[in-house]
Amino acid sequence: MGIIRDKSLAQAGLEKINWVKDFMPVLAGFEKKLSAEQPLKGLKVAVCVHLEAKTAYLGLVLRAAGAQVSLTGSNPLSTKDDVCAALDSLGAEVFAWHGATPQEYHEHQLKALEFCPDIIIDDGGDLVTILHDEAPQFAKNLLGGSEETTTGIMRLRARSNAGKLKFPMFAVNDAKCKYLFDNHHGTGQSTWDGIMYSTNNMVSGRTVVVAGYGYCGSGIAKRAKGLGANVIVTEVDRFKALEAVMDGFLVMPMSQAAAWGDIFVTATGCSGVITAEHFKVMKNNVLLSNAGHFDVEVDRAALEKMAVKKESRKPFIDGYHLSDGRVLNLLAEGRLVNIVAGNGHPAEVMDLSFSVQLLSVLHIAKHAKSLENKLYDIPAHIDDEIISLKLAAMGIDIDTLTPEQAAYLGSM
Secondary structure (H helix, E strand, O other), X not given: OOEOOOHHHHHHHHHHXXXXXXXXXXXXXXXXXXXXXXXXXXXXXXXXXXXXXXXXXXXXXXXHOOOEEEEEOOOOOOOOHHHHHHHXXXXXXXXXXXXXXXXXXXXXXXXXXXXXXXXXXXXXXXXXXXXXXXXXXXXXXXXXXXXXXXHHHHHHHHHHHOOOOOOOEEEHHHOHXXXXXXHHHHHHHHXXXXXXXXXXXXXXXXXXXXXXXXXXXXXXXXXXXXXXXXXXEXXXXXXXXXXXXXXXXXXXXXXXXXXXXXXXXXOOOOOOOEOHHHHOOOOOOEEEEEOOOOOXXXXXXXXXXXXXXXXXXXXXXXXXXXXXXXXXXXXXXXXXXXXXXXXXXXXXXXXXXXXXXXXXXXXXXXXXXHOOOXXXXXXXXXXXXXXXXXXXXXXXXXXXXXHHHHHHHHXX
């Protein structure tokens, strides 16, 4: 039996799931195919991803493929209680609720692992950490797993390089069908969805500071520019900094940008990006937000220490009053603003990402005996199959090389 907050919300959650399904044609096609084939019959899959409608549909497709599935959230504020209730009404095991305390959140993840999964789908590395450092007994059946995020891949790569990864993991985040679309277009759109929905403020004419110019940060910066903002980028990578300059953005250290920005968005995957030294010089009523996986990029502890008063100004916005009269506004408690204060990535984008997750699970189930305890790239044929299906679903055809062209390129 799962653990959810309110079963009466099921109908609202079902409506959300049915809505996103209409815009996830690749995953829907796999559902139809795998329902007949049942390739995951007898296997148990634990899913720890932001628990909202798109994730719920992935869970239902895994069940349609024959798997026993448990689901939990990868962020206590991104969990949608109505979606959890909908999954529960359909017989899925769900261990999550919105606004869980840190202890409850951790207990939910442990509960999701208690059935000793054969395969895990992780987001940020929480399940991997638990199975290595806290409850290795739950990994006794584990064949392998897949990781959704940049941050999670960084944690996995560190374990793998140190020779301490105890089971095979696949880097879903590094698949072309993931980072080229989910990270860039998904994060770019959904971050501004969350900021604009929660604040109802103008973006046009404002100065936006984006920390980090990877696939996520560049998507955020380009959409800010499209909304009419003046955009400053901060970076630690020289190549990314030059890329941002050539894309038409100002680049400077955060120590300089802090005094100029009206809206700040972090997307680095690192800690301590915006700190007390930056808070000291910021304008009154700036908006501080984060689009990285963990709530460590904006130093909330330092902000709380500096503040003489903290107030909830409206949903998803806390105002920190400083002794000089300025107010600094932190969105979504410094957590992922796009999914805490918004609706997360568009369904059309998650169709690609979650199809990669699904085919990774199938790959692990099929090839488990030949896999080593290391971090793997997604096989190229998985990317190729998904992108071909996506283009077909969108009614898009492309050119193909003639034999002569293929021979010409092969001779170079």
